[in-house]
Amino acid sequence: MPKIIPVPDELSQPFWDAVNQRRLALQNCTVCGKLQYPPQAACQVCGSADGLEWKDVEGKGHVATCIVIEDGRLNRRMPDQPYNLALVTLDQDPTVNFYSNLPGVAAYQAPIGAAVELTFEEVAPGQLIHEWRVVE
Amino acid sequence: MTSSNDFRWRRDTDGLGVWEHRGKVAIAGYGHSPVDRRWDGVNLDASLGAYTIMACEKAMEQAGVTIDQVDGIVCCDSHIAGGSGGSASNWAPRPYFDAPYDSEYGITLINAQWLIGAMGFKNVKFAPTGVPTIGEMVGMASQAVGDGVCNTCLVIYPTGNLEGRYRRGGENADDYARGARQWTVPWGNHGGNDFINIFPHNQYCLKYGGEHDDLAPFVINQHKNGMLTPWGFNYNHDIEPISVEDYKSSRYILNPLRIWDCDRPVNASAAYLFTTAERAQDMKSQPVYVLNHSQHNFRFRTTQPDLDEVEMWTDKQAARMYEGAGLGPADVDIFNPYDGYSIMTQFFLEGFQWHGVKRGDAFAFYSGDISVKGPHPFSSSGGNLGNGRTRTAMYTDSIEQLRGTAGDRQVAVKAETALCAFTTPSSGGWLMLGKYPS
Numbered sequence: 001m002p003k004i005i006p007v008p009d010e011l012s013q014p015f016w017d018a019v020n021q022r023r024l025a026l027q028n029c030t031v032c033g034k035l036q037y038p039p040q041a042a043c044q045v046c047g048s049a050d051g052l053e054w055k056d057v058e059g060k061g062h063v064a065t066c067i068v069i070e071d072g073r074l075n076r077r078m079p080d081q082p083y084n085l086a087l088v089t090l091d092q093d094p095t096v097n098f099y100s101n102l103p104g105v106a107a108y109q110a111p112i113g114a115a116v117e118l119t120f121e122e123v124a125p126g127q128l129i130h131e132w133r134v135v136e
Numbered sequence: 137m138t139s140s141n142d143f144r145w146r147r148d149t150d151g152l153g154v155w156e157h158r159g160k161v162a163i164a165g166y167g168h169s170p171v172d173r174r175w176d177g178v179n180l181d182a183s184l185g186a187y188t189i190m191a192c193e194k195a196m197e198q199a200g201v202t203i204d205q206v207d208g209i210v211c212c213d214s215h216i217a218g219g220s221g222g223s224a225s226n227w228a229p230r231p232y233f234d235a236p237y238d239s240e241y242g243i244t245l246i247n248a249q250w251l252i253g254a255m256g257f258k259n260v261k262f263a264p265t266g267v268p269t270i271g272e273m274v275g276m277a278s279q280a281v282g283d284g285v286c287n288t289c290l291v292i293y294p295t296g297n298l299e300g301r302y303r304r305g306g307e308n309a310d311d312y313a314r315g316a317r318q319w320t321v322p323w324g325n326h327g328g329n330d331f332i333n334i335f336p337h338n339q340y341c342l343k344y345g346g347e348h349d350d351l352a353p354f355v356i357n358q359h360k361n362g363m364l365t366p367w368g369f370n371y372n373h374d375i376e377p378i379s380v381e382d383y384k385s386s387r388y389i390l391n392p393l394r395i396w397d398c399d400r401p402v403n404a405s406a407a408y409l410f411t412t413a414e415r416a417q418d419m420k421s422q423p424v425y426v427l428n429h430s431q432h433n434f435r436f437r438t439t440q441p442d443l444d445e446v447e448m449w450t451d452k453q454a455a456r457m458y459e460g461a462g463l464g465p466a467d468v469d470i471f472n473p474y475d476g477y478s479i480m481t482q483f484f485l486e487g488f489q490w491h492g493v494k495r496g497d498a499f500a501f502y503s504g505d506i507s508v509k510g511p512h513p514f515s516s517s518g519g520n521l522g523n524g525r526t527r528t529a530m531y532t533d534s535i536e537q538l539r540g541t542a543g544d545r546q547v548a549v550k551a552e553t554a555l556c557a558f559t560t561p562s563s564g565g566w567l568m569l570g571k572y573p574s
Contacts, residue, residue: 004311006318037438038319044435064442065338068391073326075309082391085324087335087440096438099323108391112342129322 005124028055035093059118060091066110082107100132145279148431155428155460157282159573162416162423165409167194168367172403184296185242188405195407200420208262208286213247244296262286271564275429277410294405337479339443344496348392352383354502362522364545369524397478399520406528424538425573428460431565446561450487461568465489470537470554472530475519513547530556538571
């Protein structure tokens with residue numbers, strides 16, 4: 001069953017453009033050096049709006065924890081139940097985290113603490129989303 | 137008329153010192169409607185509007201206040217599935233009825249303007265719009281009375297629920313994720329405090345040891361307390377108590393979150409009568425005094441809050457509340473934190489260090505005697521888990537415990553201060569009440 005399709009907006013368009021080019025680009029504050037995800041209009045640490053730039057980051061992370069969605073509310077995902085929803089921290093800055101369905105890992109089998117690497121999944125023609133695959 | 141936008145009422149930053157109106161504002165009455173699982177869409181005597189009128193009348197009657205004496209109405213105009221529920225929470229459109237039920241107001245939404253018309257209030261000078269949930273409303277009303285914006289203020293929290301599965305329509309039925317949902321929904325997170333708190337809860341179990349089902353004694357105790365609460369859902373609907381086995385064999389929603397970790401949406405309303413401590417002395421029922429109110433709205437630093445953030449947020453909440461009340465953890469007799477999902481309550485218990493519980497101690501505390509007749513009567517209200525998703529049990533129980541009118545639920549320990557809340561780790565508010573003004 002296909003996943004739900006993100007709709008880019010003015011703020012997020014550069015992010016999704018990068019994803020569609022199979023890159024992970026996060027906001028980086030040139031004033032305080034903090035990476036920021038999801039994108040915001042200003043740096044949430046120092047408040048700078050002018051200092052935000054897009055920066056490609058290395059797609060490496062770790063599985064912090066995971067749940068299994070057994071009775072969610074999203075119509076489009078119900079046929080997928082049960083499925084993993086993991087929390088992945090970015091190695092480059094572990095205070096930045098992402099969700100992942102851990103493609104290739106059976107529900108209930110998420111390896112907590114395992115290393116993961118960036119991958120991409122097509123959710124609509126021309127629209128990718130970022131995902132994370134366990135490193136064997 | 138004064139609105140919420142033109143007076144500063146929030147106490148939502150660090151270092152504000154003792155509240156300037158400490159002990160000078162009181163709650164003089166409360167009223168609850170019946171608590172139904174759902175409104176049937178037909179019986180207007182059991183509509184959210186009718187139930188709200190009933191709750192207001194009871195609160196005024198208990199305080200001995202007439203309708204003409206009420207000069208403030210603080211009413212949350214978002215129904216229980218609203219706010220964070222977004223378009224998935226909308227039950228409209230529908231066929232409407234004769235006035236005052238000729239729009240969504242009175243049916244699934246209530247606001248001050250609708251109440252003024254339906255009940256005939258004539259002297260209301262403070263009826264703000266855009267009122268937040270009850271966790272913050274009680275602070276707004278306390279500050280309004282303390283500042284003299286109004287003198288006799290009804291605080292009303294309606295919680296509507298209709299037929300049909302909760303939050304299954306609207307954007308949750310959409311194939312596309314817009315706005316903030318683009319960062320969560322593609323992976324299955326439709327939002328809500330179940331998702332927000334289950335990840336930190338898992339991290340909690342990993343960090344401190346223990347497992348999810350160590351919540352069982354707490355959840356079971358909430359149900360027990362709910363069966364002692366005459367104005368709650370469980371008491372009035374003969375809900376069977378649950379055992380450890382029932383809990384451990386119950387179905388998962390967001391594994392490891394079980395159905396019994398979730399509160400039950402209901403159709404109900406509650407009202408509270410706030411006034412000055414001075415006026416409350418002459419009213420019909422024993423007042424309880426507001427010793428402080430505080431609010432918080434912490435921003436997520438990334439997609440999903442983690443345990444470090446949640447612990448930092450709840451530490452801050454405790455520091456603000458204790459500072460404003462001029463009290464510390466050892467001074468709090470009654471502790472009624474929010475339990476709308478059982479997985480978040482340990483963060484409050486440990487942040488506020490009630491009965492000396494520190495980080496990582498909650499599961500051991502839950503396994504001890506937390507009954508209302510024991511030495512640690514934790515969450516004596518039964519909370520949402522024991523009473524339904526009214527989000528008011530914590531407040532009413534606190535009032536009753538301080539008055540000594542909690543009946544079979546009355547604690548055996550001293551009950552002179554009470555801390556109560558509807559809040560999540562990231563947003564909401566706390567209220568400290570006292571049996572005495574100082």
